[in-house]
Amino acid sequence: LSIAKGARIGARCQIAATAIIYDNVILGDDCIVEDFVVLGHAARRALNRDHLSIGNGAIIRSHSVLYEGSTFGRSLQVGHGSLLREGIEAGVNLQVGSMNALEGDASFGDWVRLHSNVHISKGTKIGDLVWIFPYVVTTNDPLPPSGMCVGVTIEDGAVVCTSSVILPGKTLGTGAFVGAMSRVSADVPAGGLYIGNPGKLIGPVTKLRHLESDKQHPWYNHHRDAYPVEAHARIAEIAAIVEEACKNL
Amino acid sequence: LSIAKGARIGARCQIAATAIIYDNVILGDDCIVEDFVVLGHAARRALNRDHLSIGNGAIIRSHSVLYEGSTFGRSLQVGHGSLLREGIEAGVNLQVGSMNALEGDASFGDWVRLHSNVHISKGTKIGDLVWIFPYVVTTNDPLPPSGMCVGVTIEDGAVVCTSSVILPGKTLGTGAFVGAMSRVSADVPAGGLYIGNPGKLIGPVTKLRHLESDKQHPWYNHHRDAYPVEAHARIAEIAAIVEEACKNL
Amino acid sequence: LSIAKGARIGARCQIAATAIIYDNVILGDDCIVEDFVVLGHAARRALNRDHLSIGNGAIIRSHSVLYEGSTFGRSLQVGHGSLLREGIEAGVNLQVGSMNALEGDASFGDWVRLHSNVHISKGTKIGDLVWIFPYVVTTNDPLPPSGMCVGVTIEDGAVVCTSSVILPGKTLGTGAFVGAMSRVSADVPAGGLYIGNPGKLIGPVTKLRHLESDKQHPWYNHHRDAYPVEAHARIAEIAAIVEEACKNL
Numbered sequence: 001l002s003i004a005k006g007a008r009i010g011a012r013c014q015i016a017a018t019a020i021i022y023d024n025v026i027l028g029d030d031c032i033v034e035d036f037v038v039l040g041h042a043a044r045r046a047l048n049r050d051h052l053s054i055g056n057g058a059i060i061r062s063h064s065v066l067y068e069g070s071t072f073g074r075s076l077q078v079g080h081g082s083l084l085r086e087g088i089e090a091g092v093n094l095q096v097g098s099m100n101a102l103e104g105d106a107s108f109g110d111w112v113r114l115h116s117n118v119h120i121s122k123g124t125k126i127g128d129l130v131w132i133f134p135y136v137v138t139t140n141d142p143l144p145p146s147g148m149c150v151g152v153t154i155e156d157g158a159v160v161c162t163s164s165v166i167l168p169g170k171t172l173g174t175g176a177f178v179g180a181m182s183r184v185s186a187d188v189p190a191g192g193l194y195i196g197n198p199g200k201l202i203g204p205v206t207k208l209r210h211l212e213s214d215k216q217h218p219w220y221n222h223h224r225d226a227y228p229v230e231a232h233a234r235i236a237e238i239a240a241i242v243e244e245a246c247k248n249l
Numbered sequence: 250l251s252i253a254k255g256a257r258i259g260a261r262c263q264i265a266a267t268a269i270i271y272d273n274v275i276l277g278d279d280c281i282v283e284d285f286v287v288l289g290h291a292a293r294r295a296l297n298r299d300h301l302s303i304g305n306g307a308i309i310r311s312h313s314v315l316y317e318g319s320t321f322g323r324s325l326q327v328g329h330g331s332l333l334r335e336g337i338e339a340g341v342n343l344q345v346g347s348m349n350a351l352e353g354d355a356s357f358g359d360w361v362r363l364h365s366n367v368h369i370s371k372g373t374k375i376g377d378l379v380w381i382f383p384y385v386v387t388t389n390d391p392l393p394p395s396g397m398c399v400g401v402t403i404e405d406g407a408v409v410c411t412s413s414v415i416l417p418g419k420t421l422g423t424g425a426f427v428g429a430m431s432r433v434s435a436d437v438p439a440g441g442l443y444i445g446n447p448g449k450l451i452g453p454v455t456k457l458r459h460l461e462s463d464k465q466h467p468w469y470n471h472h473r474d475a476y477p478v479e480a481h482a483r484i485a486e487i488a489a490i491v492e493e494a495c496k497n498l
Numbered sequence: 499l500s501i502a503k504g505a506r507i508g509a510r511c512q513i514a515a516t517a518i519i520y521d522n523v524i525l526g527d528d529c530i531v532e533d534f535v536v537l538g539h540a541a542r543r544a545l546n547r548d549h550l551s552i553g554n555g556a557i558i559r560s561h562s563v564l565y566e567g568s569t570f571g572r573s574l575q576v577g578h579g580s581l582l583r584e585g586i587e588a589g590v591n592l593q594v595g596s597m598n599a600l601e602g603d604a605s606f607g608d609w610v611r612l613h614s615n616v617h618i619s620k621g622t623k624i625g626d627l628v629w630i631f632p633y634v635v636t637t638n639d640p641l642p643p644s645g646m647c648v649g650v651t652i653e654d655g656a657v658v659c660t661s662s663v664i665l666p667g668k669t670l671g672t673g674a675f676v677g678a679m680s681r682v683s684a685d686v687p688a689g690g691l692y693i694g695n696p697g698k699l700i701g702p703v704t705k706l707r708h709l710e711s712d713k714q715h716p717w718y719n720h721h722r723d724a725y726p727v728e729a730h731a732r733i734a735e736i737a738a739i740v741e742e743a744c745k746n747l
Contacts, residue, residue, distance in 0.1 A: 018267075018516075020533055035269055036285050036312070036534050038560055062287055062314055063330070063534070065560055065578050080314050080332050081348075081561070083578050083596050083614075098332050098350055099579075101596055101614045101632070113394070116332075116350045116368060119614060119632050119660075131394045134350070134368050134386055137632055137660050139678065143708040144659055145611070145629045145721050161393055162368075162386050163414050165661050165678050180388065180414050181432045181446050183679045197446050197679050197695050210392040223394050267516075284518055285534050285561070311536055311563055312579070329563050329581050330597075347581050347599055362643070365599045365617060380643045383599070383617050383635055410642055411617075411635050412663050429637065429663050430681045430695050446695050459641040472643050 007040070010056065024068050028056035038065045043086035043104075050086070067104065079116065091128070093228070109156065111231050123151025127174070128234055129227070130154050133162040142168040155190070157220065157238040175218050175242030177205045191218070191245035204246035218242045256289070259305065273317050277305035287314045292335035292353075299335070316353065328365065340377065342477070358405065360480050372400025376423070377483055378476070379403050382411040391417040404439070406469065406487040424467050424491030426454045440467070440494035453495035467491045505538070508554065522566050526554035536563045541584035541602075548584070565602065577614065589626065591726070607654065609729050621649025625672070626732055627725070628652050631660040640666040653688070655718065655736040673716050673740030675703045689716070689743035702744035716740045 003009065006023025015021070015033045022040030033039065037060050040052045052066055055074035060066065064078050069086035075093040078084065082096050085104030094108050097116035106120050109128035114120075118132050121140040126132075138152040150169040154160065158172040161180040172178065176188040179195030186201070188194045193205045208217035215222040220239035224232060252258065255272025264270070264282045271289030282288065286309050289301045301315055304323030309315065313327050318335035324342040327333065331345050334353030343357050346365035355369050358377035363369075367381050370389040375381075387401040399418040403409065407421040410429040421427065425437040428444030435450070437443045442454045457466035464471040469488035473481060501507065504521025513519070513531045520538030531537065535558050538550045550564055553572035558564065562576050567584035573591040576582065580594050583602030592606050595614040604618050607626035612618075616630050619638040624630075636650040648667040652658065656670040659678040670676065674686040677693030684699070686692045691703045706715035713720040718737035722730060 018269075020516075035287055036561070038533055041560070062290070063285070063312055063561055063579070081312070081330055081579055081597075099330075099348060099597060103614075116352075117366075117615070133388075133393060135384060135633060135661075139631075139660055143706060143711075143713055143715065143717070143720075144631060144657060145717055145724070146708065146711075146713055147721055147724055148708070148711060148713075159393060162388055163384075163412070163661070167678065180416065181430075181679075208392060210395065210397070213392075213395075213397060215392055215395055215397075217392065219392070219394055222392075223396055226394070226396055267518075284536055311539070312534070312561055330561070330579055348579075348597060365601075366615070382637075382642060384633060408642060411637055412633075412661070429665065430679075457641060459644065459646070462641075462644075462646060464641055464644055464646075466641065468641070468643055471641075472645055475643070475645055 004040075016062075022052075022068070024051050026051055026053045028054060028058065028074065030056055031058040031060070033058075033060045034062040034064075036063045037061075041065050041067045043067050043069050055092070061098070070104070073110070087122070093231075097134075106151075110234070111227055115162075121149075121151065123149045125151060125153045127154060127156035127158070129157045129231065129238060131159045133160060133164075133180075135163040136160045136165070138166045139168050157218070157235075157242060159219070174238060174245065175205060175220075177208065177217060189245065189249065191242045191249055193217075193249075201249075204249035205242070206246050218246070253289075265311075271301075271317070273300050275300055275302045277303060277307065277323065279305055280307040280309070282307075282309045283311040285312045286310075290314050290316045292316050292318050304341070310347070319353070322359070336371070342480075346383075355400075359483070360476055364411075370398075370400065372398045374400060374402045376403060376405035376407070378406045378480065378487060380408045382409060382429075384412040385409045385414070387415045388417050406467070406484075406491060408468070423487060423494065424454060424469075426457065426466060438494065438498065440491045440498055442466075442498075450498075453498035454491070455495050467495075502538075514560075520550075520566070522549050524549055524551045526552060526556065526572065528554055529556040529558070531556075531558045532560040532562075534561045535559075539563055539565045541565050541567050553590070559596070568602070571608070585620075591729075595632075604649075608732070609725055613660075619647075619649065621647045623649060623651045625652060625654035625656070627655045627729065627736060629657045631658060631662075631678075633661040634658045634663070636664045637666050655716070655733075655740060657717070672736060672743065673703060673718075675706065675715060687743065687747065689740045689747055691715075699747075702747035703740070704744050716744075 003021040004023035007025040010029035013031045016035040018035045019037040025040040050069035053071040058076040061080045063081040067086040070088035073092035077095040079098030082100040084102045087105035090108040091110035105122040106124040119137040124138045152166045153171040155174045157175040160178045164182040166184045173190030183197040205217040252270040253272035256274040259278035262280045265284040267284045268286040274289040299318035302320045307325040310329045312330040316335040319337035322341035326344040328347030331349040336354035339357040340359035354371040355373040368386040373387045402420040404423045406424040409427045413431040415433045422439030432446040454466040501519040502521035505523040508527035511529045514533040516533045517535040523538040548567035551569045556574040559578045561579040565584040568586035571590035575593040577596030580598040582600045585603035588606040589608035603620040604622040617635040622636045650664045651669040653672045655673040658676045662680040664682045671688030681695040703715040
């Protein structure tokens, strides 16, 4: 078992024999760490070695790598083969799918969901209850390559559909929705529906409706039960903001 | 060697010392399993533990993970770092490139080819002799996030070029061709050529012709020899359907 | 330690206990090889076993796989979970991010930078000081699937932004710039700025200017210091070519 002596491991954790845990790791209770995982990998820059802190109830699936210098709230889930670099601050129940690249220096609110193959650049700020689908990229360099870092902001309850790119410094407002394969070159207001390449704001998210099921966006009513009960009050707050915002779009 | 006692391993298999094989695995004869592979990973939902069944002559390259509850015909090939989750039914000689994410609950016919980094959502149904290129995504949620699952269908002999997205519930007919970076928001008829974002049907696949080589689509004549001889009769059947369909486009 | 006896390992290398190094590997001095890496993996085609040659000062991060039959100059860097197949010739200080798929039979000049999740097809030729961002794909099949291989050429100092696709056989001239999510279906002249899907040449790269910082493309002046001093003369040469080329666009 490759767990460094200095690592602080909580109670009842299940750690695969092939996982590697460095001595700067603080792992909560009831965590699962699968095969070929690396926890506490050294950051690339010359830092004081810093902790990787993971809350209770985490599941880290096989072949994933989490760097030192990040803090994750309880009930973290990470899929297979994902990379989470240094400088991440995440709330409770962040779910990261497989093969994500979180480049570090980013923040996540509570109950955020990233599907597979999401790329989050340094400087990205993500609120609560955000959903990001596969192959979405948040960028940060306004004149690549320049070394400048102007991060993207994705506010509470926003949704970014598959294979979209958010250009540097853009903000998606509360409950904004970006359609699949969109190139987001402007801020999207709260409750806004944005789509296309080139991208365009085409109205409020209430335009999104599924005829067969009669479900309609914003998603907070019809998909609330996919979240733990403790999230429901926060979902209601966001829903109220988005419903109000939609009236003006 | 990390092979559980209950696993049934065929004759003449070469299994790397670092591979992990759970006891629900049934592996055929003459298979190769490379380093850091996991076979028979538990499914995430509360299932009865189910088998992972892999036919003769499979090659599973390093760092890939195959879940329990799937069945693969003979001559499976899987590249490096791919994820194949539970509930997959695949015919003979499925070739999955590197870093694919097959999310499970999907079906594949015979001789299907997935290049690197293909993302196949739950509910996707794929016929025989289909080709899918890198960074293609099949989606399944018509109002994301909604929890609804309306899968994509890709019929025999269809081709989806790199970085395209197929929207939920859409069908690509027999021998349809989707150009690179297309957003498929409508069904594509058999033999149809579809391209763009927004996407558009622009005629029959016979429009695709390579001047220097004088090769022309459909591909079944000029690329038939890339498949084993046993596939040729099936290729001829598909070719006849597509040629007929092209006349009406 | 899983290092084959025939492998030639330079002085002062740090090789993780879980790394696998085959006997056809020639590793320079002062290299770092992290956990779960495979060096010298057999090529898929029936070749005489060939060497994998890696120069001094390389860093190969965890879970990456490098095939035999490639040669990398000094100061190679490879991120996590990347795949570098056979037949690559690379100059000094190639930096490959995480989860790249370099499909082999490709050439790279000096000081090339590939971010995460770049897909480089066989037949791609890349010059010096090129920058490629996440989810970019260079393709090679003009009539997929055909088995034909017509590679892409990316000349010195060119930049390809995130999620763009370069179609088979296209050339990006010296210092060309391709915007995010572009579909490159034509050659781009030296100093040209190309963007969109469908893609279009819209002028010289000098059109790209960041107002707040007053930085302007070409990038060779404002980002030169991100490269080692030994690269500066080459950067100046490229800058002169691009400045001249921009005058005619």
